[in-house]
Amino acid sequence: MSAQALQFKRDARRLSADRRHREIINTALDKYAVKRDEKKALFQDWEGARQLAAETKWEAINHLDRYLEQFVRGLEARGTHVHWASTAQQARDLIVGIARSRNARSIVKSKAMTAEEIHLNEALEKAGFEVVESDLGEFIVQLREEAPYHIVFPAMHLTRGEIRDVFQKKLHDAPSDEPEELTMVARRVLRQKYLQADVGITGANFAVAETGMISVTENEGNARLTAALPKTMITLLGIEKVIPRLEDLALLLPMLATVGAGQLISGYNTMYGGPRQPGETDGPEEFHVVLLDHNRTALLADAEQRDTLHCIRCGACLNVCPIYRNVGGHTYGTTYPGPIGGVITPNLRGLQAWKHLSYASSLCGACTEACPVKIDLAHHLLQNRRNASQQKPSLWQKIAFKLLAPVANRRVLWILVTRLGRLGQKLHPLVLGKPIDPAYVWTKTRDLPPIARQSFKEWWRRRS
Numbered sequence: 001m002s003a004q005a006l007q008f009k010r011d012a013r014r015l016s017a018d019r020r021h022r023e024i025i026n027t028a029l030d031k032y033a034v035k036r037d038e039k040k041a042l043f044q045d046w047e048g049a050r051q052l053a054a055e056t057k058w059e060a061i062n063h064l065d066r067y068l069e070q071f072v073r074g075l076e077a078r079g080t081h082v083h084w085a086s087t088a089q090q091a092r093d094l095i096v097g098i099a100r101s102r103n104a105r106s107i108v109k110s111k112a113m114t115a116e117e118i119h120l121n122e123a124l125e126k127a128g129f130e131v132v133e134s135d136l137g138e139f140i141v142q143l144r145e146e147a148p149y150h151i152v153f154p155a156m157h158l159t160r161g162e163i164r165d166v167f168q169k170k171l172h173d174a175p176s177d178e179p180e181e182l183t184m185v186a187r188r189v190l191r192q193k194y195l196q197a198d199v200g201i202t203g204a205n206f207a208v209a210e211t212g213m214i215s216v217t218e219n220e221g222n223a224r225l226t227a228a229l230p231k232t233m234i235t236l237l238g239i240e241k242v243i244p245r246l247e248d249l250a251l252l253l254p255m256l257a258t259v260g261a262g263q264l265i266s267g268y269n270t271m272y273g274g275p276r277q278p279g280e281t282d283g284p285e286e287f288h289v290v291l292l293d294h295n296r297t298a299l300l301a302d303a304e305q306r307d308t309l310h311c312i313r314c315g316a317c318l319n320v321c322p323i324y325r326n327v328g329g330h331t332y333g334t335t336y337p338g339p340i341g342g343v344i345t346p347n348l349r350g351l352q353a354w355k356h357l358s359y360a361s362s363l364c365g366a367c368t369e370a371c372p373v374k375i376d377l378a379h380h381l382l383q384n385r386r387n388a389s390q391q392k393p394s395l396w397q398k399i400a401f402k403l404l405a406p407v408a409n410r411r412v413l414w415i416l417v418t419r420l421g422r423l424g425q426k427l428h429p430l431v432l433g434k435p436i437d438p439a440y441v442w443t444k445t446r447d448l449p450p451i452a453r454q455s456f457k458e459w460w461r462r463r464s
C-alpha cells in the first residue's frame with residue numbers, strides 16, 4: 001500500500017468517527033443544498049442546460065488544438081505574454097522567473113486551484129517572495145498553514161471561533177467572532193497588501209477562444225483588485241479551461257454559480273484580455289498567461305476518460321458525496337478531493353500511488369447526477385480501478401481470479417461452490433469479526449452481501 005493510501009486510511013478512520021467535524025460539514029452542505037435547489041428551479045430546463053453545457057465542453061476539448069491557438073492569438077494581439085508549461089516544475093519556474101524579472105518582493109494572489117496543484121506558493125516563498133492569498137477563505141487557511149479544505153469553500157471546516165483564534169494569533173486583531181468584524185479585519189490587512197504588491201496572480205474559470213479573454217468569476221472582488229492594482233499580472237490556468245465562444249459564458253457562469261455556491265450568478269464577473277491599453281486608466285502594465293498541461297494531454301489522449309477535462313471545478317460532486325461528507329477534504333491529501341479528485345488525481349499524479357482515491361467511493365452515482373457538465377464520474381472511478389488492477393494486479397487478485405476462472409467456466413462446479421457458499425454463510429456468524437474469518441479483510445469494516453437463496457436458473461426451473 002502506498003504512503004498516500006496509508007495516510008488516507010488513517011485520516012479517514014479518525015475523521016469519520018469525529019462527530020463534531022461531521023456536524024460542521026453537514027450543516028454547511030445542507031444549507032448549500034437548499035440554496036442550490038432554489039436556484040436550479042429557476043432554470044426553465046435544468047437537464048437541457050446540463051446537456052448544452054456538456055456539449056459545449058465536449059466541443060472545446062475535442063478541438064482543443066484549434067481553440068487554444070485562437071485563444072492565444074487574441075491574447076498576444078493585445079500585448080499579453082503567453083507561456084506554455086508542460087510540467088508543474090516548468091510552470092513554477094516560469095512564474096518565479098517573471099516575478100524575479102520585475103524585481104518583485106511582494107505578491108498577492110486570488111484563488112486558483114491550479115496554483116495549489118503545482119504548489120506555487122511554496123515555490124514562490126522558497127524563492128524569497130512574500131505571497132498573500134486574497135480570497136477570504138484562502139487567506140484564513142493560509143494563516144493556519146493548511147491546504148484548502150474544499151475547491152470552492154476553502155475554510156468550510158472551521159467555526160467562527162477557530163477563525164477568531166487564528167486572527168488573534170497571527171494578526172493580533174480579532175475583536176469578536178462576528179463574521180462582519182472578522183471580515184473587516186481581513187479587509188484592512190488585505191487592502192495594504194494589494195497596494196504593496198508588485199505582482200498579482202490569478203487563476204481563470206474560463207478562457208474564451210473567440211475573444212482571447214480570460215473569465216474570472218468570484219464573490220469578494222479580491223480577484224479584481226489582485227489584477228488591477230499590481231503592475232504585473234500573471235494568470236495561471238490549465239489548458240482545459242478553454243471554451244469556444246463568448247456567448248457560452250451566458251450558460252456556464254450561471255450554472256457554475258448555481259451548483260457551486262447556490263447563487264444565481266456570482267457577485268463579480270470579469271474578463272481580462274491583456275495589459276493596460278493606451279488611453280486606459282487602470283490595469284496591469286504587463287500581463288502574462290501561463291498555460292499548464294501537467295498530464296492533461298495524457299487525459300486528452302485517453303478517449304475513455306477525456307471528458308474528465310470538461311470539469312468546471314464547481315465542487316458539486318464533492319458536496320453530494322457521502323465519502324467526502326464523512327472523511328472531509330484534507331483526508332484526500334491532494335488538491336482535488338471528492339469524486340473528481342478520485343478520478344483525475346490517479347491520472348495526474350500516478351495511478352499506483354493514488355488509486356486508493358478511486359476506491360474511496362460507494363459508487364452510489366450521486367456525483368454523476370450532480371455534475372453540471374454530465375461527467376460520468378462513477379463510471380470513471382471504475383475505469384481507474386480496472387486500469388490499476390490491469391497494470392499491477394495484487395497477489396490476492398491473481399490468486400482469486402485463477403481460482404474463479406475454472407469454477408465460473410464449469411456449471412457443475414459453479415453450482416457446487418454456490419451451495420457450499422450458502423452453507424458456509426450459515427456458519428459465518430461463528431467467526432464474523434474475528435481474524436480467523438476467511439473474509440476478515442472485508443468484514444472488519446463492511447457487511448458481506450448474502451449469497452442469493454436461489455439463482456435465477458433455479459428460480460426459473462421451479463416457476464415452470
Ligand code: SF4
Pocket residue numbers: 310311312313314315316317318340370371372373374375377
Ligand atoms: S466533476 Fe462535475 S460536479 Fe465535480 S467539480 Fe467537476 S464539474 Fe463540478
